[in-house]
Each structure stands twice: as C-alpha cells, then as structure tokens.
Amino acid sequence: MNVNENKISVSEIDASCRVPLLALFGGAALWLVIGLALSIVASLTFHKPDMFANCAWLTYGRVQPAANDLILYGFCIPAALGVMLWIFARLSQIPIVLPLLPIVAANIWHLGVVVGTLVILSGNSTGFLWLEYGRGAFVLLLCAFFLFAISAFATFGARHHRELHVSHWFLIAALLWFPWIYAAANFFLVICPVRGVAQAVIDWWFANNLIFVWLALVGIGAAFYFLPKFAGRPLHNHYLALFAFWTLIIFGTWCGIPQGAPVPAWLPAASTVASALLIIPLIAIAKISVKTVYGANTQCKGGPFCYIKFGTAAFILSSLMLIAQACPHFSRVVGFTWFGPAQTQFQLLGFFAIVILGGFYELMLRVMGCELPYPKFVRVQHWLFIAGLVLLVGSLAVAGIVQGMKLENPKIAFDDVSSATLIAFRFSTTGQLLLLLGSFLFAANIFVMTARWKFGLLKSGWKALNAPLQASEVKS
Amino acid sequence: MKSSFPIFLAVFVALGASFGGFVVGGISQLGTEKQTTVLNSTDTYPLQRTGDATLGLQVYRAQGCAACHTTQVRQDGMTCDVVLMGAGKNLRAVQKVLGEIAPADKDLATNQLPKTIFSGVTKEVAGDNSDKLTGAGAKAEIHINATGADISRGWGIRQSVAEDFLWDYPVQLGSLRAGPDLANVGARYTMNLQLQHLYAPQSVDKNSAMPPFKYLFVVRKKINGELSPDALSLPKGIVPDDSEVIPTDDAKNLAAYLVSLRADVPLYDAPFTPTVSAPAEKK
Incomplete structure (x- = not known):
C-alpha cells in the first residue's frame, strides 16, 4: 500500500473488522458458556459419584477434558485472534487486508472445536492432555489458523508506520509459535507417534508452550497495547518491554516438565532452572504495568481498564504459582494435587479471559459503531468473574496444598486424603457457577449486538428493495 | 527497528531452542529406547x-x-540392609567382627541365619560393614529398599x-x-x-x-x-x-x-532387592 495515500479514517478501519470479529467472538462466547457449563457437570461427580454411572458421554474423564479444551480452544484462542486482528489493523492504520480469510478461518475453527468436542465425548480422544482433539479437528484448526495468519501478516506487512510497536513483537511471536507447537505435537503424538515416555515429554512441552507461553504472548501483548491507551500516556519503558519479551520466550518455553517424572533427570532439571529464571520477565512486566498505570488520571469503574489491570495482576500471580510448582521442595508437596489445575484455571480464566474480555469490551463499541446493548453487564461480569475466580482458584489451591501434605504422610489413608479435599469442591463449584453467570452476560451482549446488526442489515436491505424506483430507471 | 525479518529470525531461534531441546532431544534420547534386562537376571523388561x-x-x-x-x-531415595547369609568356616572371626560393628548380634549362632544385621542404613555404611563381614569369611548381602511416601x-x-x-x-x-x-x-x-x-x-x-x-x-x-x-x-x-x-x-x-500394571522388577535405573515371599493379596 502506498504510504502517501490519503489517511484512512479510524472508523473505516474499525468497520473492516466487524464481520471477522463477530464470527470469532460469537463462537468464542458460545464455547465459553458451554465449556463452563460442562466443567460444572464434571465437578458434580465429586458431589455425587454415581450421578452419570450409566452415561458414557458424561463420565468425568470425558467431560473434564472436553470442558477444558472448550475454554482453551473454543474461547481463548479465537477471542485472542479477534483482539489480535483488531490491534494489527489499528497499528497498521489500514483496514484488514484480505478480510474474507479471517471470516472463513473463524468458521472452520469453530467447526474444528465442534468436531474435537464430539471426539472427546464419544470416547475417541487421543488421551494426551490438552491435545485430546485428534486428527480431524487438528487439520481443521491448523488450516483455520493458517488462513487467519495470512490475513494478519498481510495487514501487518502493509502497515503505514514501519516502526514496530511493542505489541507487534508479542503478537507476531504468537502467530509464529502456535502453528509450530500445535503441528509438532500432533505430528509426533498423533500422526506418527514416538515411542514411550518421549510422548509425555512432548505433551508437557506443548501444554506449557500453549497455556503459559502462547497465552502470555497474546495477553501481555494486548495488555501492553491497551494499558497505555487507557492510562493516556506511553508505555513505561519500551526497552524494558522488549527485555521482558525476550526473557519470556527464552525462559518460558523451557518450563513444564514436572519434577519426579519418569524421564531422564536433565529434562525436569532444565524446566526447574527455566522456571526460576522466569522471575526476571515477571518483574519486568510487573514494573512496566505498574509504572504505566500508577497515578494515571483514569477511573476504571469496573470497565475494560479494570479488566486489563486485574488480568495483568492475575498473570503475575498465576506465573508465581507456576514457579512455585517447579521449586524442588514445594513441587514434592503439590505435584499431582489440585494445585496444578488451580494454576491452569487461573492462567486461562483469571489472566487470559479477563484481559481478552477487557479488550473485547473496549474494541467492540468502536467496531460496531454503537453502544453495548447492556453496558451495565460489563461491570457486573467483572465482579462475578473476580468472585468466581477467588472461590475456584483459592479453594483448589488450598485443597491442593492440604492434599499434598497429607499424601506425604503415608499413615493417613488415601480415603481420608480425598475426603479432606471434598469440602473445597463446594466452593469451587460455586465459583464455577459465578463464572458461568458472568459468561452469560458476555454472551448476551455479543449475541444481542449481532442480532441487532443483522436486523439492521435486513431492514436496510428491505428498504432498498421496497424503495420506489427512480424516474430514470422506469421504462417509458 | 524498521525491518521485521531479523525479528522473525531471532524469535524463531529463541522459541525453537526449546523444540530442539525437549522434542528433538527427547525423541533422540527416549524415542529409540529399547527393552532392558531385569537387574541380576537375564529376563528382558x-x-x-x-x-x-x-x-x-x-x-x-x-x-x-x-x-x-x-x-x-x-521415590525419595533408598536405604540398605546388611543381611548375614552364612557365617563361613570361621564363626569366631565373624562373631568378633559383629562384636565391633553390631554388639547386639555378637553371640550369633549359625541356626539364626540369615539375619539382618543393619537395616535402613546408607549405601556407604552398608558397604563398609558388609566388607568387614566378608573379610572375616562370612557371606553378607546388601539389600536395597526404595523409600518415599508413595x-x-x-x-x-x-x-x-x-x-x-x-x-x-x-x-x-x-x-x-x-x-x-x-x-x-x-x-x-x-x-x-x-x-x-x-x-x-x-x-x-x-x-x-x-x-x-x-x-x-x-x-x-x-x-x-x-x-x-x-x-x-x-x-x-x-x-x-x-x-x-x-x-x-x-x-x-x-x-x-x-x-x-505391575512395575515390580528391579532395574538398573531403579534398583531394589525383591523379597522372596509373594506379596499378599489385598482383601
């Protein structure tokens, strides 16, 4: 694109994102609701074990991974792609290049999620953690990602200012990294499986790189775009942000192999060292965020600014939990306990979902060119999510530590260890209910918005059809 | 920085390092794994x-x-037991050594054998004491036990x-x-x-x-x-x-x-001394 061309108006750029973003976010909202509902179904098993004794599709071992994957693949990734696309268009100051591709990609992606979920629930999952979807869904998701990436890279390449924004670094790394890890993990585990525990090593590598590194790249990349915007001043320190980026990808990618795993000792040792060094990018990210936000003259009032601030803080906390899990002594206690799921849920819902929802509420007003149908829901959802997360993550983390300490004492019977954690499920299920309520509010906003927009289109189309013909068009 | 190509390259290298380490390294070390032999036996496992x-x-x-x-x-670690299997030809000499290292067993009679002289000691202690016993002509064995909460x-x-x-x-x-x-x-x-x-x-x-x-x-x-x-x-x-x-x-x-699902044979990576009696069935 010619740099000397007339500057395109911001509203035109935003409008170009409308259909792709509605396609990405609409499906994401649906999957978030279904995913949280399924995770409640899964947790019911702990309240009443024989609830689904006769129903293979609803047994815990199938519903739990299906729910987790719906939250990750159904909600987190498409929502991330939506926010990413909008940030690229805004930073490049041009409308999306090849706008049809992300629309097609969004539909293929959502189809892949449907296929994958049915695969798990019908008992055909691959059996690998976070990679349960199998071949069919793998091909669909990867194709969708490639289509999306073509449009995103084209938009990036046609940017007006050649100078790179900090968010560019994070988001481009994410665009490169997902197809690599997803294709590699599927190739070596599903298509052409390797032998023995090498499978487990590859699965841990993939899970850590998707859930920790990839989500961190997109979430922090988006936060570094939105925080200065809300605070009304530039990002605290450009070079420190780049330092955080490099240390995050260099150390973060090596985490994830648990201690005590039946693999050669250098693998968990490398992960432990990398996890300890992860404190460096964490300090940098915390410092940048605090210095950018602190003292800014902006009230957040439960709006998008609050979301992004809370999400960034949650990232620091959940990463600290990740580091704690790799500490030699602490890992012995919390390994194989509910502490691990607590950390993962915090990373997915506390950090990532909140940052992306904050971005969504900010950009959707501009993209649709109208107010949200229920603006009050934004604030209510914020509080529901925070309360839900405190209950869910707090209770599971405490249960994990208690469970770990009891497991370390062989004199305590295993039944007593399990029953000690049962009380935590009352709190965690309540937390999940609050999260589900919150996600309903998000879904209500986006679906009513989409419906109104489509209705508007229909109305204007109808009007155009019924408009009296102009005299010049009438045959004499 | 205006050109994005060097960034792509650097990002690729930084991210790819972990791929090289965990995926390529993991496959080359573990993906070619073969059967091994059970410790002190010719059985494959x-x-x-x-x-x-x-x-x-x-x-x-x-x-x-x-x-x-x-x-x-x-597993947290391992402990060793020293078991005296036979007194050999010179019971006196063995009793003398026992008197030095384990006074409680100094009046040992051959009909009490085999007898555990030390239990739950480190590899070094077990090795030293077993050497002393074999030096006196006795037949001593070191039994290894894995330890840990699991x-x-x-x-x-x-x-x-x-x-x-x-x-x-x-x-x-x-x-x-x-x-x-x-x-x-x-x-x-x-x-x-x-x-x-x-x-x-x-x-x-x-x-x-x-x-x-x-x-x-x-x-x-x-x-x-x-x-x-x-x-x-x-x-x-x-x-x-x-x-x-x-x-x-x-x-x-x-x-x-x-x-x-039975991981109950000793291997080079995970040694222990099997007990002779079959484990009793639960319930």
Whole structure:
C-alpha cells in the first residue's frame, strides 16, 4: 500500500473488522458458556459419584477434558485472534487486508472445536492432555489458523508506520509459535507417534508452550497495547518491554516438565532452572504495568481498564504459582494435587479471559459503531468473574496444598486424603457457577449486538428493495 | 527497528531452542529406547502387554481415567540392609567382627541365619560393614529398599522409570491424584476385584469418590436362577437377587490392562532387592 495515500479514517478501519470479529467472538462466547457449563457437570461427580454411572458421554474423564479444551480452544484462542486482528489493523492504520480469510478461518475453527468436542465425548480422544482433539479437528484448526495468519501478516506487512510497536513483537511471536507447537505435537503424538515416555515429554512441552507461553504472548501483548491507551500516556519503558519479551520466550518455553517424572533427570532439571529464571520477565512486566498505570488520571469503574489491570495482576500471580510448582521442595508437596489445575484455571480464566474480555469490551463499541446493548453487564461480569475466580482458584489451591501434605504422610489413608479435599469442591463449584453467570452476560451482549446488526442489515436491505424506483430507471 | 525479518529470525531461534531441546532431544534420547534386562537376571523388561490388556489401555484412554489417576510412583531415595547369609568356616572371626560393628548380634549362632544385621542404613555404611563381614569369611548381602511416601503407601516397590512405558500408546502418566496411583495396581487387586470395583467402587472401598462405570456392564435376569460363568460375583445388595452383572468386552479388557500394571522388577535405573515371599493379596 502506498504510504502517501490519503489517511484512512479510524472508523473505516474499525468497520473492516466487524464481520471477522463477530464470527470469532460469537463462537468464542458460545464455547465459553458451554465449556463452563460442562466443567460444572464434571465437578458434580465429586458431589455425587454415581450421578452419570450409566452415561458414557458424561463420565468425568470425558467431560473434564472436553470442558477444558472448550475454554482453551473454543474461547481463548479465537477471542485472542479477534483482539489480535483488531490491534494489527489499528497499528497498521489500514483496514484488514484480505478480510474474507479471517471470516472463513473463524468458521472452520469453530467447526474444528465442534468436531474435537464430539471426539472427546464419544470416547475417541487421543488421551494426551490438552491435545485430546485428534486428527480431524487438528487439520481443521491448523488450516483455520493458517488462513487467519495470512490475513494478519498481510495487514501487518502493509502497515503505514514501519516502526514496530511493542505489541507487534508479542503478537507476531504468537502467530509464529502456535502453528509450530500445535503441528509438532500432533505430528509426533498423533500422526506418527514416538515411542514411550518421549510422548509425555512432548505433551508437557506443548501444554506449557500453549497455556503459559502462547497465552502470555497474546495477553501481555494486548495488555501492553491497551494499558497505555487507557492510562493516556506511553508505555513505561519500551526497552524494558522488549527485555521482558525476550526473557519470556527464552525462559518460558523451557518450563513444564514436572519434577519426579519418569524421564531422564536433565529434562525436569532444565524446566526447574527455566522456571526460576522466569522471575526476571515477571518483574519486568510487573514494573512496566505498574509504572504505566500508577497515578494515571483514569477511573476504571469496573470497565475494560479494570479488566486489563486485574488480568495483568492475575498473570503475575498465576506465573508465581507456576514457579512455585517447579521449586524442588514445594513441587514434592503439590505435584499431582489440585494445585496444578488451580494454576491452569487461573492462567486461562483469571489472566487470559479477563484481559481478552477487557479488550473485547473496549474494541467492540468502536467496531460496531454503537453502544453495548447492556453496558451495565460489563461491570457486573467483572465482579462475578473476580468472585468466581477467588472461590475456584483459592479453594483448589488450598485443597491442593492440604492434599499434598497429607499424601506425604503415608499413615493417613488415601480415603481420608480425598475426603479432606471434598469440602473445597463446594466452593469451587460455586465459583464455577459465578463464572458461568458472568459468561452469560458476555454472551448476551455479543449475541444481542449481532442480532441487532443483522436486523439492521435486513431492514436496510428491505428498504432498498421496497424503495420506489427512480424516474430514470422506469421504462417509458 | 524498521525491518521485521531479523525479528522473525531471532524469535524463531529463541522459541525453537526449546523444540530442539525437549522434542528433538527427547525423541533422540527416549524415542529409540529399547527393552532392558531385569537387574541380576537375564529376563528382558518390559514385555509386551497381552492382547486384551493392550486393548484395555484404549478403554482406559477413552474413559479418561488419567484425569484422576497417575501411573507413576515417586521415590525419595533408598536405604540398605546388611543381611548375614552364612557365617563361613570361621564363626569366631565373624562373631568378633559383629562384636565391633553390631554388639547386639555378637553371640550369633549359625541356626539364626540369615539375619539382618543393619537395616535402613546408607549405601556407604552398608558397604563398609558388609566388607568387614566378608573379610572375616562370612557371606553378607546388601539389600536395597526404595523409600518415599508413595512406596510407604504401598503404591509401588520402586520409582517408575521410562522403561515401564516402553510399549504403551498413548502413555497415560496422569497429572492428578484424585484417585490412588495405579502404577502397581496389578499387584494389589485381582481381575475379579477390578471388575467389581469398576461396576460399584463403593462396594470395594466405602468412601471412594470414583464414579461407577456401569455402562461398561450389562445387567440381566439370571437364566433359570443360575449365575452365568461370565457374571461378576458381587456382594449381596448391589443388584437384585434375580439379576446378574455381565462385563462387556471393554470392561474385561480394561480390567486386564489394570491387572497388567505391575512395575515390580528391579532395574538398573531403579534398583531394589525383591523379597522372596509373594506379596499378599489385598482383601
């Protein structure tokens, strides 16, 4: 694109994102609701074990991974792609290049999620953690990602200012990294499986790189775009942000192999060292965020600014939990306990979902060119999510530590260890209910918005059809 | 920086390093793994699982058992016992050495052998003392015991090692212990007990939080009031007296897989001294 061309108006750029973003976010909202509902179904098993004794599709071992994957693949990734696309268009100051591709990609992606979920629930999952979807869904998701990436890279390449924004670094790394890890993990585990525990090593590598590194790249990349915007001043320190980026990808990618795993000792040792060094990018990210936000003259009032601030803080906390899990002594206690799921849920819902929802509420007003149908829901959802997360993550983390300490004492019977954690499920299920309520509010906003927009289109189309013909068009 | 190409390259290298380390490195070290030999024996390990157990692993995967169960035992360390197997020709000399290293056993008689002289000591202490005893002409052995909470709990005899999973696809290590570890469950439960536990977990373990897998079984009326050969022998009260529970092929395969989970031979990576008596069956 010619740099000397007339500057395109911001509203035109935003409008170009409308259909792709509605396609990405609409499906994401649906999957978030279904995913949280399924995770409640899964947790019911702990309240009443024989609830689904006769129903293979609803047994815990199938519903739990299906729910987790719906939250990750159904909600987190498409929502991330939506926010990413909008940030690229805004930073490049041009409308999306090849706008049809992300629309097609969004539909293929959502189809892949449907296929994958049915695969798990019908008992055909691959059996690998976070990679349960199998071949069919793998091909669909990867194709969708490639289509999306073509449009995103084209938009990036046609940017007006050649100078790179900090968010560019994070988001481009994410665009490169997902197809690599997803294709590699599927190739070596599903298509052409390797032998023995090498499978487990590859699965841990993939899970850590998707859930920790990839989500961190997109979430922090988006936060570094939105925080200065809300605070009304530039990002605290450009070079420190780049330092955080490099240390995050260099150390973060090596985490994830648990201690005590039946693999050669250098693998968990490398992960432990990398996890300890992860404190460096964490300090940098915390410092940048605090210095950018602190003292800014902006009230957040439960709006998008609050979301992004809370999400960034949650990232620091959940990463600290990740580091704690790799500490030699602490890992012995919390390994194989509910502490691990607590950390993962915090990373997915506390950090990532909140940052992306904050971005969504900010950009959707501009993209649709109208107010949200229920603006009050934004604030209510914020509080529901925070309360839900405190209950869910707090209770599971405490249960994990208690469970770990009891497991370390062989004199305590295993039944007593399990029953000690049962009380935590009352709190965690309540937390999940609050999260589900919150996600309903998000879904209500986006679906009513989409419906109104489509209705508007229909109305204007109808009007155009019924408009009296102009005299010049009438045959004499 | 205006050109984005160097960034792509650097990002690729930084991210790809972990791919090189964990994926390429992991495959080259572990992906070419071969069978090993059992310690102090010529037996190879692990053997292929039987056909039904191999199918059972697929049932294990399909039901998502790994969501709640690990199949890996952790070990903190090891301790050694010194066992005097024979006094040799010179009992006096052995008694003298015993008087120095273990005064309580200094009046040892040959009919008391074999006798554990030291238990729960480090490798070095055991080695020194066993050398002293053999120096006096006695026959002493060092027995190795793995230690750790998992092992004290009875979940295994030694830690799990890479070889244990050589033939499995997918490898189901698990990451959460909502239920007990299953690495060595084949040594604890028999086939019948496994099936009963799958059908009605609470009938085996009253406080179990495990969901019953009734959909893997068929309940039907007894034919002429007689139990079929295939039917489970269940305690009273689980099904009506005139009904019987028949496991489907999936249930039988799954139970066969669970019974095949036995990590109970010593290996170079995970040594221990096997006890001679067979482990007693639980319940």
